[in-house]
Structures are given as C-alpha cells and as structure tokens.
Amino acid sequence: MGIRTRFTELVGIEHPIVQGGMMWVGRAELAAAVSNAGGLGLLTALTQPSPDELRREIERCRKLTDKPFGVNLTILPSVSPPPYAEYRKAIIDSGITIVETAGYKPQEHVDDFKAHGVKVIHKCTAVRHALSAERMGVDAISIDGFECAGHPGEDDIPGLVLIPAAADKVKIPMIASGGFGDGRGLAAALALGAEGINMGTRFCATVEAPIHDNIKQLLVTNDERATNLIFRTFHNTGRVAKTSVSDRVVALGGEPGAVFEDVRPLVSGALGRTALETGDVDAGLIWAGQVQGLIHDIPTCQQLIDRIVGDAEAIIRGRLAGLVA
Numbered sequence: 001m002g003i004r005t006r007f008t009e010l011v012g013i014e015h016p017i018v019q020g021g022m023m024w025v026g027r028a029e030l031a032a033a034v035s036n037a038g039g040l041g042l043l044t045a046l047t048q049p050s051p052d053e054l055r056r057e058i059e060r061c062r063k064l065t066d067k068p069f070g071v072n073l074t075i076l077p078s079v080s081p082p083p084y085a086e087y088r089k090a091i092i093d094s095g096i097t098i099v100e101t102a103g104y105k106p107q108e109h110v111d112d113f114k115a116h117g118v119k120v121i122h123k124c125t126a127v128r129h130a131l132s133a134e135r136m137g138v139d140a141i142s143i144d145g146f147e148c149a150g151h152p153g154e155d156d157i158p159g160l161v162l163i164p165a166a167a168d169k170v171k172i173p174m175i176a177s178g179g180f181g182d183g184r185g186l187a188a189a190l191a192l193g194a195e196g197i198n199m200g201t202r203f204c205a206t207v208e209a210p211i212h213d214n215i216k217q218l219l220v221t222n223d224e225r226a227t228n229l230i231f232r233t234f235h236n237t238g239r240v241a242k243t244s245v246s247d248r249v250v251a252l253g254g255e256p257g258a259v260f261e262d263v264r265p266l267v268s269g270a271l272g273r274t275a276l277e278t279g280d281v282d283a284g285l286i287w288a289g290q291v292q293g294l295i296h297d298i299p300t301c302q303q304l305i306d307r308i309v310g311d312a313e314a315i316i317r318g319r320l321a322g323l324v325a
Contacts, residue, residue, distance in 0.1 A: 003186075003309060006173040007140060007195035011098050011119060012068050014038030015309050016196025017186070018142070018175060019203045019301075020123075021072020021100050022287070023047055024273045025211060028057055032064030033208035033301035038309075041069040042100055046082060051090035058094040070098030070121075077104050084109065092116045100142065110136045123177065123198075125153030127166045134172055141166065141174040142198050148178030149201050149227075149289035151238050160192070167193025181294040183311025187320070190312075201289045207300045214279030215286060216298050224293025230267070230285075234260050241288035243281050245271075 005016045017039035019031060024047055031041030043061060048054040054071075061069055071091050075084060088109055091099060099113050102123040113120050114137055122133040123142040130141045143166045145159025146152045157165075163176045176194035179185065181202040189197045203209060205219040218241065228246040230238045233253050240246045249263045271284025299307070 003190070003312065005190070005195035007175055010140060010173055011040055011070075011121075013040050015305055016175070016190075017305055017308060018042065018100075018121075018196065018198040020142075020177060020198045020200040021045075021074060021102070022200050022204070023269060024276050025200075025204055025209060026072060027210045028061035028064055029210055030203065030206070030208050030301070031069050032061050033206070034203065034305070035065045035067040035069045037300075037302040037305040038067075039301075039305050040098065041065070042072045043069070045071050045073045045087045045091065051083065051086040054087060054090045055094055058091075058096065068098060070100060071096050072100040072102065073109060075101065075103040075106055075109065088112055092118065101138070106133070107136050110138055121175070125151070125162075126155055126157070127162070127169055130166050130170050130174070134170055138172070140172055140195075141170050142177050143170075143174055143194070144198075145176070145178035147239075147290040149239050149287045151236065152178065154235060154237055159189075163189060163192040163194055178289060179291050181291040183308045183313075183315060185294075186308055186312040187315040190316075199291075201287075201291050202295060202304070203301065204288070205295045205298050206304055207298060211276040212279030214281060215276055218281055218286070219288060219292050219295050220298065222288070222292040222295075224290045226292055227288060227290055230263075231260075233258055238287070239289055241281075241286040241292070243286060245275075245282055245285055249285070 008016050015038040019034040019041050021042045021044040026044030031043050034041035045054050048057050098119050100121045110120050120138040121140040122138040124130045125144045145162045146156050159178050173195045175196040175198050176189040177198035180197040180199050186197050205216045226242040227239050228242050228250050230249045249266050252262045275283040275286055
C-alpha cells in the first residue's frame with residue numbers, strides 16, 4: 001500500500017494522514033502510535049504544563065518511535081498567555097523538525113521555526129488565512145472545514161467547498177481537516193485537491209488515545225448530529241460533542257445580553273480534562289466533530305490507518321477507475 005503526495009515527501013511519512021494537535025489528548029503514546037503506523041503524530045505543546053515538561057514529553061515520544069513526529073503549538077489571544085516563546089525554544093532545542101501552528105498571528109513563531117530548519121504546517125479555516133500563512137513562509141497548510149471539532153472560524157464553509165477553493169489558490173502542499181475518518185474521506189480529499197488528511201476526533205476513538213473508555217464509547221455511539229456550536233454570539237465559535245454541559249452553554253450563550261462570563265464556569269479547560277480522564281461526560285466540554293457519525297469502532301492506530309489507506313486505494317483503483325469509459 002502507498003499513496004505518495006507532496007505532503008508525504010515534505011515530512012517523510014509513509015501515508016498522507018496526520019493526527020491533529022488536541023488539548024489533553026496529543027500525548028506521546030498517541031503521537032508515537034500514529035507515527036509508527038506510517039502517519040504523522042503530533043504532540044500538543046500546551047497540554048504540558050511547562051516548556052521543561054514538553055521537553056520530557058518529546059523525549060518520551062522518541063523512546064516510543066523512531067519515525068517522524070511533530071509538535072502542535074496553538075497561539076490564542078489571552079489576558080495571561082502562556083510563555084509561547086519558551087515553548088517554541090523547547091521545541092527547537094529538542095530537535096523537532098515538524099511543527100503544526102494554529103491560531104493568532106503566528107509570524108514570530110514561523111520566522112523562528114524556519115530560521116532553525118523546522119518545517120511548519122499552519123492550520124487555518126479560510127482561504128484568505130491560508131494565503132496569508134503561505135506569504136509568511138510556512139511549508140504546508142492544513143485547511144479546516146466547518147465540520148471540524150474545535151474552532152471552525154466564523155465563515156461556516158464546509159470542506160466540500162473550502163478544500164477545492166483553497167486548492168485553487170494555495171501553491172504549497174495542503175492537507176484537509178474536518179470530517180475525515182475513513183478511506184472514502186481520504187480519496188475525496190485527494191480528489192478535491194488536498195495532499196492528505198488531518199484527523200482529530202477519529203484518533204480519539206483509538207486504543208492508544210490517552211482518554212477514558214467512556215469518552216471513546218461516546219464518540220462511537222454518537223451520530224453526525226451530536227455536536228453543539230458554542231460561543232456563536234461571542235464570535236469565537238467552537239464545535240463540541242452534544243452533552244448536558246454543552247447544551248447548557250448553548251442555552252446561556254443564546255440569552256439576550258449574554259457575555260462570556262455567563263458560561264465561563266462551564267467551559268474551563270480543567271473541566272474538559274476531568275471529563276476526558278475520568279469518563280464523566282457531564283464534567284466538562286468534550287471537543288468532537290461531526291465525523292462522530294462515521295466512527296463505529298475503537299481500533300488501534302495501526303489498524304485504523306491501514307484500513308483508511310487500503311480503502312482509499314481500493315476506491316481510487318477500483319470504483320473510480322471503473323467509472324471511466
């Protein structure tokens with residue numbers, strides 16, 4: 001099996017499948033399992049409480065895989081931001097050669113990473129942002145459709161339109177994010193102009209994902225309708241799994257005159273971590289995308305990636321080829 005694209009050549013992986021950066025989930029055991037299976041695993045920098053802890057997590061990942069892996073660094077505006085420059089230095093000092101950036105004004109980080117020979121993949125939710133990142137000098141784009149978990153932006157453009165719209169204008173390699181979970185999605189992404197796929201929610205429902213089995217089973221049980229869009233009125237839209245907590249956040253956020261302080265007690269990252277680690281689905285927000293409707297089992301990362309690539313190849317070589325007279 002093998003699907004070769006500009007992206008697989010860029011980062012030196014066997015299959016064009018990336019495990020996206022996910023808070024509390026992007027740890028060494030998952031990233032290494034994805035990389036060992038031929039994809040690109042990513043540690044999530046800010047999951048670690050300090051830059052030194054990130055250094056240790058990178059070393060732990062190296063003990064689990066000799067394949068390429070990277071680190072996600074998401075930059076978000078905050079009253080008390082984490083020490084991004086120190087996290088960036090930890091990544092560079094540790095010899096990481098692939099970084100996924102996301103979020104707010106990454107130019108400073110992109111410049112420093114590039115100066116140290118690091119390949120940068122920037123995740124964005126709009127064509128205009130992708131083109132801006134390309135001008136900044138990133139090596140690849142991850143374009144994130146409205147179906148995704150996390151923050152899909154405010155344009156509400158689904159992948160079926162966003163991916164080819166970006167492919168028409170972006171010249172550097174581009175992978176597609178949001179709504180991907182099987183071989184049909186990989187084949188479709190390639191047909192739409194992407195060079196691979198980035199999966200988050202689907203990798204949460206794997207044996208190696210470091211979260212409670214109750215959460216994994218929730219992802220299997222849920223269907224494509226089982227998400228909520230939160231923070232809409234605050235212009236910071238997020239897509240999460242539909243639970244009693246997210247239902248309450250939607251209700252409070254929709255009340256006349258609502259402000260973020262009204263929902264803050266329900267949405268802290270610490271509560272979300274408690275939900276993931278204890279399996280209490282009502283403890284905090286659980287970030288998940290519409291791809292839940294395509295998740296029907298909890299395989300190993302190796303089984304999942306082998307199946308996706310095998311199914312995509314069968315579609316490309318078989319069904320699609322057979323349709324051409």
